[in-house]
Amino acid sequence: MDPATSLFEHHRSRLFGLAYRMLGTPADAEDVLHDAWLRLHAHDLATLDDPEAWLVTVTTRLALDRLRRAKAERAHYTGPWLPEPLAPETEHPDTTLERSESLTLSFLLLLERLSPDERAAFLLNDVFDYSHAEAAAILEISEDACRQRVHRARTRLREGRPRFNVDESAQRRLLRRFVVAMEEPTLDSLRALFAEDAVHVSDGGGVARATLRPLHGADRLARLYLQLGRNLGGARYELATLNGAPALFMRQGDTLLSAIWIECGDERITAIHALRHPGKLARLLAVTKPGASTSLH
Template sequence: MDRATQLFQHHRPRLFGLAYRMLGTPADAEDVLHDAWLRLHAQGVESLDDPEAWLVTVITRLALDRLRRAKSDREHYTGPWLPEPLAPETDQPEAEHERSETLTLSFLLLLERLSPEERAAFLLHEVFDYSHAEAARILDIADDACRQRVHRARTRLREGRPRFNVDAAAQRRLLERFVAAMAQPTFDTLRALFAEDAIHISDGGGLAQATLHPLHGAERLARLYLQLGRHLLQAKVRYELTTLNGEPALLMHEDGGLATAMWIESDGERITAIHALRHPHKLARLAPVTNPPSAASL
């Protein structure tokens, strides 16, 4: 292995963590890393005073360009857009490398509130611990401009953050209750699962059946899942509890294939938000590695 490749592989977890948080999809993050690796070989390690800083700068700017294009594309996306989880076997190493709470799917979705420039500045400063001056150099902007971007990002994220900080065990118990309710679906049982102001968001991307707009309120969600529950009883769906991006998640298998990946937010007692990823291309990376021996099938 040549020196450039050794250097790149050494920093790869950090670089991937940055690119994935910027873009919300592993495939796009991998594309950015590949482009950066090609540029490193073309540049030559010997010419770099600080190869890590150079790589972080290249990754950030490549991801920024790609995110700006993605923001435009998502304006024409069919229905809500949800981030794509990491495959389970790649989940924990990335989660352990940097602060894992910033890797959760709910947090990645929250980052969508930010402009690409705010997102980059926030991630560099708040997640990857670069000073304002260092982040400003990476982004090629003034220090004050970087501070303003980070401040705006903090404000927007604070407004959208879940009101409750609930541990994984409580989330898992709620998912188990959800599966039990879907096994014998009634309106009252399902409604009791949801907070009054609960929200449902589903991403089918126009390729799978999904709600085209977020649904709000316990009664609307109970009616939706009552209808789905009756359908799934006939389809003989299989439920699987797993962990995606460091948090409990529920996988739903229909006709031998992975049909939905679901994660929730809660107040500890009831579900406050439920996210259902049904886009087949986003699920494709998960399907080959789901239902490992340690997974809980229900």
């Protein structure tokens, strides 16, 4: 392995973790890393006083440019956009890196509240532990401007956090109850699962059938899943782990229909997210081997 590649591989996991949190899709993160690797190969290594800082700077700026373009594209996305999961951690070497709440799909969705500049400053400072001065240098802004971006980001994220619960045991219990309710669906059994102000978000990307806007309220969610339960006879449910948090795969035969994750509080589901976009599911299915999840049917 040549010196540049060896250097890059040494820092690859950290760089991927940063790019993925910035962009919310593994493929985009890999593209950013490929571009960073090309730039490193074109650079004279002898001139790098701090190779890691140089790589983090290049990766951050490339991810920022790509995120700005993605934000513009997502404005025309059909229905809600949800982040794309990493492969289950047993299948993806990069997921062992910096495992934390900041990698969960619910947190990645929360990050969508931020502008690209706020997202970069927040991640560098709060997740990757760079000082305001170090983050400012990476972003080519003043230290005061960096502090302001981080402050705004924290404020925006706090506004969304009251509904955000990372109690994995509670999530697993509720997912199991959800499966039981879906196997013999009734309005009462489904309604009992949801908080009064629960929200359902589904990403079909205009390709798969999905709700085109978030649905709110226990009654509406219960009626939606009652209809789905009746229409999806023979569906198989599997408990899985996506981005370090409990999730549910819904399959019919060899087809992965959706990947579902939830937020909860007081033993009720406060938010349920259903990823139904065939492209995103196909990439997830391609790296999900038999035995990676637990059948609940």
